[in-house]
Amino acid sequence: MAFGPYLLLATLEGLVTSAVLALMALGLSLVFGVMRVVNVAHGEFYMLGAVLAWWFASLVSGHPAIGFLLALFASPLIVAAVAFLAERLVLRRLDYEPEATIVATIGLLYIIQQFALTFYGPEARPVEAPFDARIALPWFGYSAYKLAVIVVSVALMLATWLFLTRTRAGLIMRATQSDREMAQAFGIPVDRVYAGVFALGAGLAALAAVLIVPIRQAHYLMGLDPLLLSFIVVIIGGLGSLRGTVVAAILIGLSDGIISMFFSPTLAKMLATFLVALVLVFRPQGLFGAASR
């Protein structure tokens, strides 16, 4: 094959990565933006979503789409419930003190990982895609499911954006984000908003995981790489900026896909991580974020 087809393939793969990454990073960004909490366990919520997706899919016999749809609805709900509990039982008692919450979410990371290892095991298991079709491109056929992932992700991002900007709940969240004390003074139950946001963030990560699990298998250690990538996306995009998150996810996903195709994946990750660390050092508000506060 010539260079063109490779580039197209790398771009498509990169876009799939971007789509999933954007959803996951959005969850992280919401939690950080509203609660000022760095959730190190975010990757484990993603992993939990994938593992639960496998479990739900294996419950149902018959057409794979039934199991997948069940997973698509049930898995994020359960993960959100777990996150809600963790928020009530641990994070709230720490009063969201940044360093303490980091330590606590590291603890949470280990607990979730151990549960996955004990009840799910060390194997990597796939979930069957809901449909198995290929779309013929000029040089090669491409999985229709992967394209569907991109479409669904875009739809979900739009839904989140509408939720944040057009609904009362979204307005309350944004108010809490911009000024916690003032929001409280106006009678917003900040405490409950936090719990909701934490659950929503975890749910988004789980949703991303359910979408990816027919392409990449579910494994109990799968959370770390996406966690680091999400950090990268959130930082480059500028914390709390939805548009920045999307742009950064596309940027990171595409460059990851293309560099991994032509060079080594390890090199791709190395460069991305290093560059982002430098961005954070020299431009802490991110490439797209406004210099706030």
Next chain:
Amino acid sequence: MSRIDGKSLWLHWAVLIVLFALNFLLPEYHRGVVTRVLLLAVFAMGYNLTFGYTGLLSLGHAMFFAAGLYGAGLTIYHLGWSVWPAFGAGLLAGIVLAVVVGFLALRTAGVAFMIVTLMFSQVFYLTTLYFTTYTRGEEGLVLPVPARTLTVAGAEFGLTDPGTRYMTALALFAVVLIATAFLVRSSFGRTLLAIRENEERMRMLGYDVFANKLASMAISGLISAAAGAAYAVLFGYVGSGFASIQYSILPLLWVLLGGAATTLGPLIGTLLTFYVIDTASSYTSAYMLLLGIVLILLILYFPRGIAGTVRERWLPWLP
């Protein structure tokens, strides 16, 4: 306040004497465990200097430990260096890396500092994987036994002998313990504490906050690298696993458990973690669960750790 008062000086000597005696009292298996604990406690003491005394929560100290580990291990394995120069190479690698990383990362503060250190450490980890021809990645390198001979004043000691190994680890531990005990009581140590408590005020009083933090990072990196380099020569194994995120989180756990900003906390924390995990593993394989629960309970109910709580409640003179 610059001197170390009587009681705490005696306490340090007593701890060192007990550790010395343990070499002859402990059964073989436990002697091996304590050797490892002593080295990792040195790592924890290095971590404590930035986290406990300076208030810098780094999530990337694995890179300093691994810099020492690889600095010593690679020079022995590929260049055939003997133990002392290889140890020196490890120290140099650690301090250089700490100064460079500190210079960049200290421009940020708080949450950003944690993420930046985490990322630099991850870059280091990926680098060890990328140059797999030299490092053999996760599988790691096993250092040849003849190279692991320590020459002190003309006498040769094989570092594969458990007794020598214990004593070497204890010697390093003792040096670092005494050095940090003096360091944190010195005016430099007081400055670090004051920066932790109120950075703005220190700046206003005319202290160079950045330079002091950088010095703290450099010394912390040096101590962590010393632990890593000693680990390489004593246990003869060098692998990427030591650069992974887990080895950045473990010292945090040890120091939190033992007591941040206490001289003996790192040892207590490391020792306890090792034996808790060791005991737990004989009942269940779910040690990560335990680790997670301990971390959460500690931060919820004992944010000062064991030595910190003892100091707060009963022994205000505890160093």
